Amino acid sequence: MKEAFRCGTIAIVGRPNVGKSTLLNTLVGQKLAITSRKPQTTRHRLLGILTTGDTQYIFVDTPGFQTEHGGTLNRMLNRNVQRSLQDVDVVMWVVEAGVLGPADYKVAALLPDKMPLVLVVNKIDRVSEAELLPFLQRCGSEFERAEIVPVSAEQGRNKDELLAVLRKLLPEQPAIYPEDELTDRNERFLAAEFIREKLFRLLGDEVPYGSAVVIDQFKDEGNLRRIYASIIVEKPGQKAIVIGKGGAKLKEIATAARLDMEKLFGCKVYLEVWVKVRSGWSENENLLRSFGYDAG
Ligand SMILES: Nc1nc2c(ncn2[C@@H]2O[C@H](COP(=O)(O)OP(=O)(O)O)[C@@H](O)[C@H]2O)c(=O)[nH]1
Ligand SMILES: [Mg+2]
Incomplete structure (x- = not known):
């Protein structure tokens, strides 16, 4: 039997520099979002769209929550992140393998309770398996309601597993964007x-x-x-x-x-x-x- 088509929006959230924009580019297979080693590179919301045979994934890249400075630009950025969480189907919360710090917990506190949550543990290329396993267990026990997927956005590791997990959480509905559309930005x-x-x-x-x-x-x-x-x-x-x-x-x-x-x-x-x-x-x-x- 043919699987029903699914389509939905996935917000990518997380503290600055965990690899949200890199992950978006890897998932859609094109460089759309800009990335750098410096925190707070992303200032604008951007959609990255991936359409496969049975699913349309609409990813929303967001600036990381700015927890350090209170200037006008940063206030505007935070308002935009909170708004981008309101109308999505799934929240994908990104952390760095081996790191759950105060800035990550601040993001966790802002995640909506009712929405399906996928906790993406990124940059697994940076840690050994011996470090990774206990970290994944810790994530599992602290965030019970989340599905946890370890990935390396830079190397594309576990990309297909992540897409499979996300697909299950999207609503059954036809595609919203034409299948060759990559982004909402011109x-x-x-x-x-x-x-x-x-x-x-x-x-x-x-x-x-x-x-x-x-x-x-x-x-x-x-x-x-x-x-x-x-x-x-x-x-x-x-x-x-x-x-x-x-x-x-x-x-x-x-x-x-x-x-x-x-x-x-x-x-x-x-x-x-x-x-x-x-x-x-x-x-x-x-x-x-x-x-x-x-x-x-
Ligand atoms: N080693 C490693 N570095 C990564 C990975 N994903 C992203 N990075 C690096 O982390 C930095 C921040 O990435 P970026 O996508 O801009 O983070 P954002 O602020 O969360 O959007 C960049 O230097 C990326 O190259 C990964 O899977 N492994
Ligand atoms: Mg970014």
Whole structure:
């Protein structure tokens, strides 16, 4: 007998840096969400959609709960995470193998009681089996109602097991999105995100958190996307860092972002990037909105 089609939404939550965005990319098989070693890389909600023969999984990547700072940007981010938990079918809570710390328990306290819960223990490539087994047992006894699945998002380990567990928890209903749809975000949004990722990956700690990316022009010319973008920073000193000696850093950022875009869009990209100073942008709700942050 043919299995009924299932379709539903799965929120990916967890403290910053546990690998939520990496997991989303691995599950959908495409790089959509940006990732980096630095916590709090993700600032925008993004859907990643995977459609197989019998299931449509709609994953929602969220910024991690920000528990450290109380600025306007972080308050807006937290409101968005809480909102993203309201209308989903399953919550996938991600932790790092071997680590259950205060920031994880804070997330646990915010999880809705009634919703099916899958506890994903990520980064199992970093621990030995002797460490992993007791950790899984501890998770099982502390979070009895959760289904627990150990994975390595980076290596794709246990991806199919996780998808099988999630499928069982989704409602029987037809697909919501066309089967070839990958995300709810357009190329313009993804282009800005790919540039932002390079700031996180290629610069030190000070600049990325104080910066935003705006697409000034995005032209679809058939087999070519012509993109003009600005990196917004808070201070002139940051501008100098982004540009680098003789423009070398900016060139590295733009080239890496362009390669990601060409891969995802499947066409050539012409990319021009400028750096602009707007002091206080991250504390100004109006400017944040104009940069694409939801008001929450
Ligand atoms: N070793 C290892 N590192 C991982 C794994 N998944 C993610 N990471 C790394 O953890 C860091 C944070 O990942 P990211 O997806 O941005 O985390 P997020 O803040 O929860 O979205 C990045 O440097 C990833 O490469 C994994 O399975 N194994
Ligand atoms: Mg993320």
